[in-house]
Amino acid sequence: xxxxxxxxxxxxxxxxxxxxxxxxxxxxxxxxxxxxxxxxxxxxxxxxxxxxxxxxxxxxxxxxxxxxxxxxxxxxxxxxxxxxxxxxxxxxxxxxxxxxxxxxxxxxxxxxxxxxxxxxxxxxxxxxxxxxxxxxxxxxxxxxxxxxxxxxxxxxxxxxxxxxxxxxxxxxxxxxxxxxxxxxxxxxxxxxxxxxxxxxxxxxxxxxxxxxxxxxxxxxxxxxxxxxxxxxxxxxxxxxxxxxxxxxxxxxxxxxxxxxxxxxxxxxxxxxxxxxxxxxxxxxxxxxxxxxxxxxxxxxxxxxxxxxxxxxxxxxxxxxxxxxxxxxxxxxxxxxxxxxxxxxxxxxxxxxxxxxxxxxxxxxxx
Amino acid sequence: xxxxxxxxxxxxxxxxxxxxxxxxxxxxxxxxxxxxxxxxxxxxxxxxxxxxxxxxxxxxxxxxxxxxxxxxxxxxxxxxxxxxxxxxxxxxxxxxxxxxxxxxxxxxxxxxxxxxxxxxxxxxxxxxxxxxxxxxxxxxxxxxxxxxxxxxxxxxxxxxxxxxxxxxxxxxxxxxxxxxxxxxxxxxxxxxxxxxxxxxxxxxxxxxxxxxxxxxxxxxxxxxxxxxxxxxxxxxxxxxxxxxxxxxxxxxxxxxxxxxxxxxxxxxxxxxxxxxxxxxxxxxxxxxxxxxxxxxxxxxxxxxxxxxxxxxxxxxxxxxxxxxxxxxxxxxxxxxxxxxxxxxxxxxxxxxxxxxxxxxxxxxxxxxxxxxxxxxxxxxxxxxxxxxxxxxxxxxxxxxxxxxxxxxxxxxxxxxxxxxxxxxxxxxxxxxxxxxxxxxxxxxxxxxxxxxxxxxxxxxxxxxxxxxxxxxxxxxxxxxxxxxxxxxxxxxxxxxxxxxxxxxxxxxxxxxxxxxxxxxxxxxxxxxxxxxxxxxxxxxx
Numbered sequence: 086x087x088x089x090x091x092x093x094x095x096x097x098x099x100x101x102x103x104x105x106x107x108x109x110x111x112x113x114x115x116x117x118x119x120x121x122x123x124x125x126x127x128x129x130x131x132x133x134x135x136x137x138x139x140x141x142x143x144x145x146x147x148x149x150x151x152x153x154x155x156x157x158x159x160x161x162x163x164x165x166x167x168x169x170x171x172x173x174x175x176x177x178x179x180x181x182x183x184x185x186x187x188x189x190x191x192x193x194x195x196x197x198x199x200x201x202x203x204x205x206x207x208x209x210x211x212x213x214x215x216x217x218x219x220x221x222x223x224x225x226x227x228x229x230x231x232x233x234x235x236x237x238x239x240x241x242x243x244x245x246x247x248x249x250x251x252x253x254x255x256x257x258x259x260x261x262x263x264x265x266x267x268x269x270x271x272x273x274x275x276x277x278x279x280x281x282x283x284x285x286x287x288x289x290x291x292x293x294x295x296x297x298x299x300x301x302x303x304x305x306x307x308x309x310x311x312x313x314x315x316x317x318x319x320x321x322x323x324x325x326x327x328x329x330x331x332x333x334x335x336x337x338x339x340x341x342x343x344x345x346x347x348x349x350x351x352x353x354x355x356x357x358x359x360x361x362x363x364x365x366x367x368x369x370x371x372x373x374x375x376x377x378x379x380x381x382x383x384x385x386x387x388x389x390x391x392x393x394x395x396x397x398x399x400x401x402x403x404x405x406x407x408x409x410x411x412x413x414x415x416x417x418x419x420x421x422x423x424x425x426x427x428x429x430x431x432x433x434x435x436x437x438x439x440x441x442x443x444x445x446x447x448x449x450x451x
Numbered sequence: 452x453x454x455x456x457x458x459x460x461x462x463x464x465x466x467x468x469x470x471x472x473x474x475x476x477x478x479x480x481x482x483x484x485x486x487x488x489x490x491x492x493x494x495x496x497x498x499x500x501x502x503x504x505x506x507x508x509x510x511x512x513x514x515x516x517x518x519x520x521x522x523x524x525x526x527x528x529x530x531x532x533x534x535x536x537x538x539x540x541x542x543x544x545x546x547x548x549x550x551x552x553x554x555x556x557x558x559x560x561x562x563x564x565x566x567x568x569x570x571x572x573x574x575x576x577x578x579x580x581x582x583x584x585x586x587x588x589x590x591x592x593x594x595x596x597x598x599x600x601x602x603x604x605x606x607x608x609x610x611x612x613x614x615x616x617x618x619x620x621x622x623x624x625x626x627x628x629x630x631x632x633x634x635x636x637x638x639x640x641x642x643x644x645x646x647x648x649x650x651x652x653x654x655x656x657x658x659x660x661x662x663x664x665x666x667x668x669x670x671x672x673x674x675x676x677x678x679x680x681x682x683x684x685x686x687x688x689x690x691x692x693x694x695x696x697x698x699x700x701x702x703x704x705x706x707x708x709x710x711x712x713x714x715x716x717x718x719x720x721x722x723x724x725x726x727x728x729x730x731x732x733x734x735x736x737x738x739x740x741x742x743x744x745x746x747x748x749x750x751x752x753x754x755x756x757x758x759x760x761x762x763x764x765x766x767x768x769x770x771x772x773x774x775x776x777x778x779x780x781x782x783x784x785x786x787x788x789x790x791x792x793x794x795x796x797x798x799x800x801x802x803x804x805x806x807x808x809x810x811x812x813x814x815x816x817x818x819x820x821x822x823x824x825x826x827x828x829x830x831x832x833x834x835x836x837x838x839x840x841x842x843x844x845x846x847x848x849x850x851x852x853x854x855x856x857x858x859x860x861x862x863x864x865x866x867x868x869x870x871x872x873x874x875x876x877x878x879x880x881x882x883x884x885x886x887x888x889x890x891x892x893x894x895x896x897x898x899x900x901x902x903x904x905x906x907x908x909x910x911x912x913x914x915x916x917x918x919x920x921x922x923x924x925x926x927x928x929x930x931x932x933x934x935x936x937x938x939x940x941x942x943x944x945x946x947x948x949x950x951x952x953x954x955x956x957x958x959x960x961x962x963x964x965x966x967x968x969x970x971x972x973x974x975x976x977x978x979x980x981x982x983x984x985x986x987x988x989x990x991x992x
Contacts, residue, residue, distance in 0.1 A: 100913045103897040105833055120830045127820035135813060138791050142809070147731070147798040153956075154796040157733040166788045167781055174777045177827065182770060184829040189766045204606075229909060231515040239514065239911050264602040265696060267761060267836060271902045276832045278762045280697060281601065282690020285763035302836040302904040304595045306602060307521045310907030374522065376589050377608060406606055 106272065109297060109318075110289055113274035115184050123177060130173075188274075191288040194256030196249065202259075202266030202279035202301065203413070204406060205308035205365055209247050212258070216331045219413070220245045221361050222311050226369070229311075241298040244361070246315035250324035251291050259285045263408060264306060270299035270316055278303055291318040306406070308365050341417045342440040348424065351437060355425025358418040363426075366406060371430035378406065382430040391438050394423050395446050411447060416440040468970050477572075480564035482549045483968060485571050487867070489546030490860075492574055494936070496538030497853075499582070501929050503531040508891075508925040511918050514910055524908035525593035526585060532596025536714065537621045538578050540848065543856045544717040545570075545628045548656050551863065552632065554961035554968065555650045557641030557977045562634035563627075570627035577620035584610035595906060597707070600688035600699040604680045611681065615674045622667045629663035632656055641960070641973070643980030647741070650959050651734065654741050655720030658748045662709045662716075665752075669706040673699065697762050704755035712751045715815075715847060716744060718855025719786060722808045724959065725862050726790055729805035730797030731956035736789040743782035743789075750779045760831045769828050776826035780819065787816050802954075803877030807858035810850055810885055818846030821896065836906075839899025845892045849928075850885075857884070857935070862957075864942050865949030869967030872942040880938060883931035890924025 107117040145151050201208040203219075210217035220243045227233035229240075236242070249255050259268055261279035268287075269276040277287040291297070299314040319327060360369065366378035373380040381387045386394050398419055401409035410419060420440045427434040469475050469484065479485060506527045510518045519527065549567065553560055561567045584591035589608035592598065603611060636657045640649070649657075676699075679685040686692025688699045719740075727734045734740065756764055756772040764772075790812050799805070821843040825831050834840060857880075864872050894917035899905075903914045910918065952962035960979075964972050 100901075101897075101916055102901045102913065105900045116829050116833055119827060120824070120833065123824050123827055123830065127823060131816070131820060134787065134791060134816065138794060138809070138813065141791070141794045141796070142799060142801075145730075145795065145797050145799055147800050151796075151798045153731040153798040155732070156735070156796075157793075158736050158738070162788075162792070163736055163739045163785065167785060170781050170784045174780060178774060178777060181773065181827045181829055185769060185773070186766065188829055188832070189769075229516055231517065235514060235912060237912075240909060241911050264606050265599055269836075269904070271833065274829075274833055276761050276835055280690075280762065282694075282696065283763060299902070300904050300907070304525070304599070304602065304906045306593075306606060307525065309525075310521065310904075310909050377522075 108272040108274055109291055109293060109295065110273055111292075112184075112188060112289070113272060115187070116274040119180055119184055122180070126173065126177065191256050191286045194254045194288055196253055196255045197258060198247070198249070198255060199258045199260070200247075200268055200279065202261035202263075202268065202305070202312075203408065204263050204306050205301075205312040207247075207266075207268070207301075207312065207314060208262075208413070209245075211328070214328065214332070216328065216335060218245050218331075219361075220247065220315070222313055224311075238298065240311065241300070241313045241315070243313055243315045246296065246317040248317045248319055248324060248327050249289075249291065250321045251294055251318045252321065254288055254290045257287045257289070259287060262413075263406070265303050266301050266305045266312070267303035268299075268314060269302045270297050270314055272297040272299075273316070276302060291316075294318045294320055294323075311365075338415055338417070342415070342444060344440070346420070346437070346439055348428075348437045351421045351424040351439075352428060354417070355421035355423075356429070358414070358422050359425050359429075362410065362414060362418070363422060371426070371432075381426050382432065387426045387432050388434055391423070391427070391436060391442070392446075394427065395419075395438060395443060398423055399443065399446060399450075416443040416447075419443045478568070480560070480568050481970065482553050482561045482564070482567065483867075483970065485561075485567050486546045486549030486551075488571055489542050489549055489574075492571075493539050493543035493546055493856075496534050496542070496578065498932065498936075500531050500534035500539055501932060503527045503534070504925060505929050507531060508922040510908055511910070512922040513919065514912055514915050516909055519908070521908045522590060522593060525595075525906070526591045528906055529592045529595050529598075530582070530585065533581065533592070534578070535848075536596060536710070537618075538574075540714045540852045540856070541625065542574060544656075544659070544714075544852075545625075547652075547717065547721065547856070547859050547863075548628075548632055550867065551859075551961060552635055552653055552656060553639070554866075554964065554972060555653050555959055556636065556639060556644055557960050557973045557979065558635060558639035559971065559973050559976075561631050562638055563631045566627050567631050570624045570631065573620050573624040573627075577617045577624065580613050580620070581617035584608075584613050587613070597703060598677075599703075600677060600680070600696050601690075604677050604688055607681070612678065615678050618674045619671055622671045625663050626667045629660035629667075632660040633664070636660075641976040641979045643978060647738070648979065650720070651723035651737070651740055651744075652717065652720030655716040655723075655744050658744050659713050659716045662713050662748055662751065666706040666709045666713075669702060670710075673702040673706065676702070697759075700759050700762060701755070704758045705752075707758065708755045709748070709751040711844075711847070712747060714852045715855075716748070718811065718852050718859075719744065721855050721859040721862070722790065722811050724957075725804050725808040725858050726793050726812075728862070728954045728957040729802060729808070730794050730799050732793060732797040733958075734789070735792035735795075736785070739785055740789055743785045746782040747779060750775060750782070754779065757826060757828075757831070760828050761835050773826060773828040777823070780823055780826075783819055787812060787819075802861075802874060803872070803881055804858045804862035804954075806878065806881045806885075807854045807861065810881070811854045811858060814850030814854070814889075815847055818843055818851060821846065834899065836904055837899035838895040838903045838905055841905050842892050842895035842899055845895070849888050849892065854884075857881075860939070862954070863961070864939070865953040866961055866966050866968055868943050868946075869949055870942050870946035871949050871953060872938055872946065876934065876938045876941075880931060880934050883934065884928055887924050887926075887928030887931055891921050891928055892924070894918075894920045894924075 105120055107114045197212040199210040207220045223242050223244050224240050228235045259277045259279045261281045266279040268279055273289045275287050275289050277285045295318055297316040301312045367373045367381050371382040399411035401407045417440045420438045420443050423438045587610045591610055592614045594603040676687040680687050686694035688694050688696050723734055754776045757776045825834050898914045898917045903910055949966040951965050
């Protein structure tokens with residue numbers, strides 16, 4: 086036991102932090118002050134009430150020869166300890182109301198970002214900018230399974246952080262595609278549920294450039310603990326450069342659809358895309374976690390006609406966790422994933438599904 | 452039928468002992484037998500739910516996945532919550548009600564004894580079904596004890612249907628139990644025992660019973676809507692079909708908030724009997740205690756959306772639920788002040804029931820403080836769904852409900868068994884529970900404030916220290932409960948014979964009958980009229 090304690094407590098990243106941090110925005114500092122105010126009010130009340138109780142327990146004992154008093158009611162006292170707490174509560178409610186009104190005012194935003202929760206990743210879309218991407222956990226499986234040393238940002242690191250400019254009122258439009266998630270970044274004091282069929286609003290204005298980390302806070306299934314949030318605040322100039330790069334990247338991605346692909350190229354890209362989008366349920370071995378998440382290895386769909394395989398990946402399977410990836414992934418990635426699934430783990434169909442096939446399939450549906 | 456045969460011989464009924472063998476327990480309509488079965492069932496569920504908590508704490512002992520995979524972890528958190536709420540805490544209070552309410556009001560039995568038997572025997576059926584889902588293909592419920600749709604409908608494992616049916620059975624059981632309590636209290640009080648003369652345990656249970664009758668049908672409604680969504684093609688909670696996932700939360704918490712008071716009000720009543728007994732001084736502010744309990748019950752119906760501050764309800768709704776929630780602090784404060792005043796200038800001794808009762812008042816108040824913090828909506832955006840909330844509700848449920856039950860058990864064990872429990876072991880049980888419980892749950896405030904969400908099987912290293920402390924405390928608390936089992940068995944099998952009234956400061960009709968309580972009591976109701984009481988009081992001095 087002692088050794089274990091030493092092992093953990095001596096870890097470089099462990100901490101004994103006991104409180105909320107003031108955070109990185111005006112709102113988060115106000116919330117922090119509110120938190121500390123109510124905390125100290127509780128401490129004062131606690132010291133008085135518990136102090137009286139402990140005094141009584143020390144002094145008013147039979148062992149000290151104490152004779153019991155007989156008083157058992159007093160209307161005056163009852164009124165007093167009804168009214169005084171009421172007054173304290175009213176005093177507490179005033180700053181809370183002010184802060185709440187401020188938090189609810191998401192008007193006059195300068196940048197709108199749509200946030201969509203998926204099982205188990207976040208999707209960010211910069212409205213009016215034609216830039217959108219998924220943000221996935223990048224912590225390697227080996228670290229989670231204790232086969233490798235855990236890094237400082239274990240479980241709080243993603244491939245693509247949400248990038249926002251500092252000093253700008255950013256409005257978040259938060260929703261979900263499957264179950265309810267909740268988008269929380271403690272340093273911004275923003276926590277809002279992502280609910281399918283609803284669009285919730287929230288906003289922030291970050292003062293300083295930096296990385297701010299958070300997690301999904303509404304139980305959303307198996308990998309609820311593995312869908313972190315990272316917000317990268319950049320200076321306005323850096324943000325403009327970043328946005329331009331992203332736009333170019335999006336153009337290049339679209340051109341890939343018309344490129345002539347070879348089986349090997351698709352397999353390489355497919356493995357990578359599979360390990361981002363599919364691996365949580367169907368597992369790296371392709372064996373899934375039956376019966377909730379079926380095996381793809383030797384499955385009828387993955388080894389049957391390509392049309393059926395494309396259909397389920399593009400449209401999903403209603404009533405199950407299998408999402409419609411047609412709206413989530415590019416044609417290139419879908420084609421690569423399907424090709425990979427048909428030719429990995431001993432599945433040896435040997436055929437190749439190209440981005441053009443996916444495009445044709447989607448157009449035929451419309 | 453026996454009533455017909457025995458007509459004219461009613462006075463001899465108390466010579467009839469319990470039936471022999473197993474069928475005594477299956478067919479019994481005796482409130483003491485049924486109370487005993489409720490209490491044993493509840494303790495079995497407490498150990499089962501507790502062992503699931505041990506799995507959770509073992510996995511969270513260190514960062515990384517060691518013992519269980521996330522799917523099973525989610526089943527453990529879900530089943531732990533369901534079993535503790537519906538299997539351990541609620542049946543324990545119904546067991547105490549069965550045993551003590553007739554004894555406290557001078558009634559021969561519960562008003563509806565056959566229904567009493569049925570409401571108990573539904574529980575083993577319900578929980579066998581619920582626990583069996585863990586062995587089904589796809590696993591048991593994994594969507595949290597609050598089972599938010601659509602995770603619990605479209606995305607649920609197939610066993611969810613069994614879960615729904617089990618909830619229905621528990622609901623039937625609770626409603627029948629509650630009707631029985633109301634009927635007993637309103638109809639079978641001894642002559643002269645007016646409502647305002649009832650012990651507070653009876654009062655708090657009367658109010659609890661009305662809460663149960665009001666909200667258990669709401670729970671039944673919400674699980675039925677789930678059933679319809681899953682099997683009959685409706686879309687109550689499915690946005691794609693025009694439904695509303697947030698509706699689920701409104702309906703659930705309309706049940707859920709009164710439910711949390713259902714789990715604490717009877718403990719308020721028990722502690723209001725125990726503290727005066729060991730302070731040797733009458734309860735301070737009896738009348739205000741009754742009104743405070745009633746106010747809490749009323750307020751419990753208008754605060755449900757404080758569980759939903761982050762779902763995006765409009766500003767006015769947010770403000771209303773924040774103010775209403777803050778108001779609950781007023782009657783709760785009155786109760787705490789009354790208990791403290793009862794202790795003030797008493798002549799206190801600290802036997803095990805008193806230790807648990809005093810710890811109840813102090814630690815429940817700490818849970819109340821964090822509740823006050825959670826009520827502040829803008830601050831709740833930071834607390835919501837973090838370990839701070841886990842710390843909060845474990846502080847009101849473990850030293851609240853569970854310590855209340857332990858205090859009651861030690862207080863009335865001499866009456867139930869006819870023996871005194873082992874005081875040294877009882878105190879050891881208290882101190883181990885007290886230390887273990889605080890070590891397990893206090894650090895959860897810290898990791899919650901530092902940013903650790905609840906219901907996650909793995910976490911960043913910055914949360915590691917306090918999680919390990921929590922786990923060690925939880926193991927200690929868990930292991931200590933086996934000691935309680937040993938103490939109770941030892942007390943049943945022997946020990947110093949208990950007098951009719953083992954606690955010199957205790958008040959109430961239950962102490963006027965011998966220990967152990969005979970199988971049939973108060974066949975002839977005691978006279979509680981003022982004049983009679985007065986005479987008895989003189990004789991007593």
